[in-house]
Amino acid sequence: MELVIDRLTKQFQNKIAVDRVSLRLHSGVFGLLGANGAGKTTLMRMLCGILQPTSGTITFDGMDVSEEDYRAILGYLPQDFGYYPEFTAMDFLLYMAALKGLSKQSAKRRANELLELVGLQDMGRKKIKTFSGGMKQRLGIAQALLNNPKLLILDEPTAGLDPKERVRFRNLIGQLGKDSIVLLSTHIVSDIEHIADEVLMMKDGNLIYNGTWDEQMGDLESFYLAQFEEGSHE
Amino acid sequence: MNNLFTMYGYELKKLVQKKLLWVSLLVCMAAIAFSILFPLLGTYSANGVPISTNYEQHLIDQAHRKALSGKPIDQSLLEETLAAYKDLPIETNYVLTEEYQTYARPYSEIFNLIRVWTGMDKQAVVQWVPDEATLYATMMGRFEESSINNHLTEAEIAYWQGQADTITTPIVYQFHEAYRCILENFLIVGFMMLLFTAIALSSSFPDEHTHRTDQLMLCTANGKRRLYWVKLFAGITVGFVGALLMTALTWLLCLCIYGSEGFDTSMQIFYTNYAGNITIGKACLIAYGCLLVTAFLISIFVMFLSELFHSSIAAIAITAAMILAGALVQPPAEYRILGQIWDYLPTCFLAMWNTFDIRLVSLFGTHFTSYQIVPLIYVVVASLLAFLGRRIYCRRQISGR
Numbered sequence: 323m324e325l326v327i328d329r330l331t332k333q334f335q336n337k338i339a340v341d342r343v344s345l346r347l348h349s350g351v352f353g354l355l356g357a358n359g360a361g362k363t364t365l366m367r368m369l370c371g372i373l374q375p376t377s378g379t380i381t382f383d384g385m386d387v388s389e390e391d392y393r394a395i396l397g398y399l400p401q402d403f404g405y406y407p408e409f410t411a412m413d414f415l416l417y418m419a420a421l422k423g424l425s426k427q428s429a430k431r432r433a434n435e436l437l438e439l440v441g442l443q444d445m446g447r448k449k450i451k452t453f454s455g456g457m458k459q460r461l462g463i464a465q466a467l468l469n470n471p472k473l474l475i476l477d478e479p480t481a482g483l484d485p486k487e488r489v490r491f492r493n494l495i496g497q498l499g500k501d502s503i504v505l506l507s508t509h510i511v512s513d514i515e516h517i518a519d520e521v522l523m524m525k526d527g528n529l530i531y532n533g534t535w536d537e538q539m540g541d542l543e544s545f546y547l548a549q550f551e552e553g554s555h556e
Numbered sequence: 557m558n559n560l561f562t563m564y565g566y567e568l569k570k571l572v573q574k575k576l577l578w579v580s581l582l583v584c585m586a587a588i589a590f591s592i593l594f595p596l597l598g599t600y601s602a603n604g605v606p607i608s609t610n611y612e613q614h615l616i617d618q619a620h621r622k623a624l625s626g627k628p629i630d631q632s633l634l635e636e637t638l639a640a641y642k643d644l645p646i647e648t649n650y651v652l653t654e655e656y657q658t659y660a661r662p663y664s665e666i667f668n669l670i671r672v673w674t675g676m677d678k679q680a681v682v683q684w685v686p687d688e689a690t691l692y693a694t695m696m697g698r699f700e701e702s703s704i705n706n707h708l709t710e711a712e713i714a715y716w717q718g719q720a721d722t723i724t725t726p727i728v729y730q731f732h733e734a735y736r737c738i739l740e741n742f743l744i745v746g747f748m749m750l751l752f753t754a755i756a757l758s759s760s761f762p763d764e765h766t767h768r769t770d771q772l773m774l775c776t777a778n779g780k781r782r783l784y785w786v787k788l789f790a791g792i793t794v795g796f797v798g799a800l801l802m803t804a805l806t807w808l809l810c811l812c813i814y815g816s817e818g819f820d821t822s823m824q825i826f827y828t829n830y831a832g833n834i835t836i837g838k839a840c841l842i843a844y845g846c847l848l849v850t851a852f853l854i855s856i857f858v859m860f861l862s863e864l865f866h867s868s869i870a871a872i873a874i875t876a877a878m879i880l881a882g883a884l885v886q887p888p889a890e891y892r893i894l895g896q897i898w899d900y901l902p903t904c905f906l907a908m909w910n911t912f913d914i915r916l917v918s919l920f921g922t923h924f925t926s927y928q929i930v931p932l933i934y935v936v937v938a939s940l941l942a943f944l945g946r947r948i949y950c951r952r953q954i955s956g957r
Contacts, residue, residue, distance in 0.1 A: 334955070364955070370775040372954040394777040404768030408573040417566040420559035421776035421783060429562075465772065 330378035341527040351499035353518030354507040397471030403462035407451035436464035476506040567790035584748035625731035634686035637663040732818025737810035746906025754875035758868035795855030849931040
């Protein structure tokens, strides 16, 4: 399993949001760090095929990002997770399962499994508009996992979760990283420290760090903040 | 089927869960019902004096018309009619006189037909010496007059002449009030259908944008091409069912109030300047068939606009502007082709005079009437818009949030 990102660039008029990023990712959890506007979300959107790169390519095991087969192995939780307020949680998951190509039977089974996994098993018949922010976020995580994705992209997945839920979510991501490529972005450095196998750090559209991080290298948060400091002196 | 039916079910659910859809449908249905029932409501006044209710007057007229039903409009009926009207006072306010109520009123329907077929005013008809041959010759002459006013070509005039020659005279009068009611309300049903479709479907695509669910959909296996077609068909279903409900309500009310008699009545009894040899019942079926095809086009058109502009307001505004322009603007008759194209736009076509337009479209040496060719054009245009919309939808980019 290999995700290949080759000289990926996205330019919006005068601003280069992502600048010739190249990466090869294998199964594991990859933590993407970066300040606001560093290009994390733009990179993730391009990886999901919902934003066309200005140049460069993205392939997963030889499948191009524009192919339907690529989308079939993809799970995505956007930063600004959208939902249908009048749908129940179960309806929402069954609808997303249909979009992901799951059969009716496996969709139902998987939806029930995931509702239990994210602690919403009693809320399946409740309309999403009645959910708290944390519950919506958990539902978002559930929909991303419906098709057992080989490539899971999570944009700030722990936002809105309480500490208990965050711990549960970290454990879940750790499990998923054994068989899939999980790329998650967050501002919470401790999340990355706990679950990421590798750290990717972006600044001004460039990948400034790519590799493992261990305690001997010092405190990740201090290193991360130092990048901000440098940015503010520029 | 790659979950197409499941997706279709959920897309329909998204549309019908909107309160605005039900409110607009109810308002449109209420407006249609009111338009049909309005002539029967309220007080009937003559010379400013309330006499009875409109419903009572309707029952009287209905009885007179039923008494005339089945009679050919021949020399004998013309003479009876003129004899009944001969003692009518000259005064303008003759309605309450016994001469009118007892003798003339039972023949008022035939009297009015003579007026419109010949173009004479009331006084001229009263003094006219009834003659069946003159009546039908004048009626045919008025078809020709209408042809000239509409700048028809020689070939078109010959076509309509051929049609008129097949009309059997004397024309038989039949009680046909239900079909008259159905055709008289065609314009309002068409208007309501356009309004409902614009309101109900304008948010189908933009809602995904505003709810930010588009980014979830577009990165799923079925979320591009398949979902686009499913969304489109769900929208078409809503537009079509809305039009069907409005049609059903119109037919049901008219048939319940007036009965089903008169399906085979000659169209010339109702649409007096029309030379086509069709019955009024068939005309009703054609008109409402055209309405359903228009609902198909307008559903796709509204969804296309909403996807193009990513805005339901823009789709509603453009459709509303087109409805208003269709009602208020009419190109001068001398610009024949421009006028014809304008009248074939969906916002103009659903008027009876355009559905049964005497201007023809000539293709490969064959003449087609508007109700034959326009629905075909609509299907072609709708298909083009659908494919163009797919292109826009599949190329949608998620950025700048």
